[in-house]
Amino acid sequence: MKRTSGRWGAVVWTVGVLAVLAVLPLAASSRLPDRIATHWGNGSPDGSMPIWAAAVFPALIWAVLALALGLAGRRGGASAAPWVGVSLLSGGVFLAGAQASIVRANLDRADWRDAGSVGTGILVTAVVAIAACALGWLAGRRSAPPAPARQDVGGESMDIPEGERRVWLSRASNPWLHLIAALTGIVAAAAVLAAAGGLIGLQWALIAPFAIASVLTLLCASVQARVTESGLEVAFGPLGWPVRRWTAQSITSARAEKRTPAQVGGWGYRLSGLGTTVMLRAGECLVIHPAKGAEFAVSVDDAERGAALLNSLSGRGAE
Known part of the structure; x- marks a missing residue:
């Protein structure tokens, strides 16, 4: 059940990030120039793409990355699961944050050359991605299967020879609770990214309930x-x-x-x-x-x- 929950979580996360990357520029298209700045050099924009390309290109990068990580995780088995999860989590956070920063820099500009800076947004995104990487790694270490213990129990109590120590460890998880936590978390994250992209203000009345529901459900899911x-x-x-x-x-x-x-x-x-x-x-x-x-x-x-x-x-x- 633990591996099933992890796979469902990875699928929901992958699809959610893919949707954010593709939808964010399109949702702001009425406030963007025909071409938007997508690359900066020496603090000024020096490269651009049509809006549709700015939506498709990062989504394609994410799809290829997620597919490659999925194949690597399948070939590597349980030992590869922690670093695959960390890569998916941090990579998704970074790409989504970068996309929000790019959209915000181009909002309400007549020409892509007039786009603002993305330096602060990318810096904040990098910090959040590193934090997500650390949390993902800690969670992955905890999900590693425990070493098999000596098991020679018969009856309602265990006969423990003098001088020996015994340890019992068991885990359980619920894939449906993980799915609910992921969906409510995606709603909160989408609202935050929309605010970061300048599309809406910070809607705490929307963000807070979904974020709290996601965290509480996740705590009770395993x-x-x-x-x-x-x-x-x-x-x-x-x-x-x-x-x-x-x-x-x-x-x-x-x-x-x-x-x-x-x-x-x-x-x-x-x-x-x-x-x-x-x-x-x-x-x-x-x-x-x-x-x-x-x-x-x-x-x-x-x-x-x-x-x-x-x-x-x-x-x-x-x-």
Whole structure:
């Protein structure tokens, strides 16, 4: 499911950037000269294109780049996924920002030679692209598959030989929540780019709700659960933040239990009569009963093994 979510996210991102690159000059065509400046030298425009070419050319560059990265990622397998994702993210941000800067520089000019400077816009775009690159790399590192652990569990608790340490790790994601996060994020980003291109003012009443919805949905679209001697740690989102933690001693018991979205009230982070449930897919959930507070459940694979390890660790701490 994790790889499926990543592929859908890449497709939505690719199509969204392609649409922005192609539509932005066309949407502003009534305020642009017949040819627009597309290249600057020594601070002054020294090259131009017709509006249709200024829309098609960067879109074509992006399509070729995305296709090449997609083929490279397919040949490289899981090990290539992080750098492919980083390249798509930063490349899309840079091209879209550059396109917005070019459109803004040409707005309301009678001739392309009178276009303004794009220096500030390109600088801001480069900074944002580098930040996107760093965030993408961190997210890619977290999505790397964990090393296989020793697994010899039988029953509700795990027999841990003296002197040994055991770690359990499981991840889950929901491709539909990732799709919703991508779509709402594209709406917010399109509004920001339209404002950056000078087509509209900063419409915070549009940008803020969609941006907040995108971030909150993304945080609830994937989860990582880890059990160590310290207890249980549940990390949300592609960057593993925020995080909820319980010490082994604060957990009275743990179990695996099948739950459905209908039982807990829907998808994502849900509060119900069953306590708190992080519902990403119907089926097996790791459920803990803390010494204080309501039960907490997270829908991850191999929940039975995680519960067994937690029961052993909490029992060891009570001895």
